[in-house]
Amino acid sequence: MPSRTPAQDDKNTAPPLPAPLQVPVADSHTHLDMQSGTVEEALAKAASVGVTTVVQVGCDLNGSRWAAETAAAYDAVHAAVALHPNEAPRIVHGDPDGWSRQGAREPGGDTALDEALAEIDRLAALPQVKAVGETGLDYFRTGPEGKDAQERSFRAHIEIAKRHGKALVIHDREAHADVLRILKEEGAPERTVFHCYSGDAAMAEVCARAGYFMSFAGNVTFKNAQPLRDALAVAPLELVLVETDAPFLTPSPYRGRPNAPYLIPVTVRAMAAVRGIDEDTLAAAIAANTARAFAY
Template sequence: MAATRSSVPDKNAAPPLPEPLAVPVADSHTHLDMQAGTVDEALAKAASVGVTAVVQVGCDLGGSRWAAETAERYENVHAAVALHPNEAPRIVHGDPDGWSRQGARQAGGMAALDAALEQIAALAALPQVRGVGETGLDYFRTGEEGVEAQTYSFRRHIEIAKRYDKALVIHDRDAHDDVLRVLAEEGSPRTVVFHCYSGDAAMAKVCADAGYHMSFAGNVTFKNAQPLRDALAVAPAELLLVETDAPFLTPAPYRGRPNAPYLIPLTLRAMAQVKGVDEDTLAAAVAANTARVFGY
């Protein structure tokens, strides 16, 4: 029977509340400033299903300032600040979209990037800022002309994280080998998190050997994500985190609809199934890991 208009789900509608977790956890990476509704509403909804803390992540100067200000106001919000990898070429080349596969016009230059990075460093010194990120490399959206700026920015963020002993939160898209190489060359901070882990099982073993944490998002539930599930299967429980990256990467069966911290239980339950453990056991491990990583 053909679906009627009323039976077709609204792609803009928020998914329903999942069954609450018995053991509370944290959303280790979210963007509340990109989500509908207020911070109070988002936190209350998350808490109602056992998601009792969030890490609010900045991607540019404005977003990083907002993250720090929000974390100062809310005890259960912790901030991470950075220039997203795609933000660095925008500052250097003046690309209004943040990145470009075509030749970008010269604008601010490296001096402007340095000035922005100094502002990130000032924010990273604040006590409510628990992480430096998301930083790293993104070869999906940035062409060759942006690699130099991205790599320079990544190296500077590593130094900032080490200077203030904050967790380094890494964005790695289609750049696994170079991200690992730069980390090795610079010497990694005490705590490293691969946000929205996107590598395979072999890379997960490399990360585990180095003591890097791996944070899994809703895409681990996607049908075509078997390589992610293979990576999760070999990742040690003591290095695992869970995140939404909301409003992106909404877990199945609500892929394509708005994501938010209250949907963490769906991803955590899928992770527990892959790991072959009960959800309370995994939730307890993930909660302890997140608190240790971000020092709260």
């Protein structure tokens, strides 16, 4: 009987362990709180294939508190705290799913957003919190009604990151020009990371001139992602990071199945092929870049 292909496997089945990296790297952006299993299991599985550090990213107040608590408990975990771009309009307007779903929470208004930002500010001061993010703009899931709240929240996060000397982690979905404009207007923090980089090669050159880090996720392996590979090809090696954004964006050939930090080697090898360098050279650069970006 012929063996099953990954595409034929149950989509809920975790992909197999990849061959370990010889040079350890960090997963610069993951959501352990959204993954199955325990933190201990996720970290052990990742370490077994050479992924020895993760940045746990919060998207709302509860997630940010959990990120800070988890980073305090595990040496291999660093925290990032923020209100996701789609969270800000939900707080202000009360709709938990972007304006139209039933069961929306009561509108909180600008005062509620200010209170939430104050809590992010408090968390950002903690030593185990290395970054403020993911923040930015998302025009894919939030319509025009949410833009003002997103922008106000984004500008506030930039200020928090600068005041605490922390990295800024950007979520940019279908909002490239406005994200770059606001960073220029506010003055970007010294260390700014474009999480799940989604721009093209021209934007990568803009980011490079500004010294922004570009973190590539599993979608760089997708067949329709040539613009991402073009961007990776021109991004300065000293500004390149890798991430899972797990449980999302599982790299090919496991697309659609659960993602986790242990799958970083799959993406690293695909990235090395795009760059035309060996995986050890890329891994060493990524490791140094991530430590520099998040100051750990």
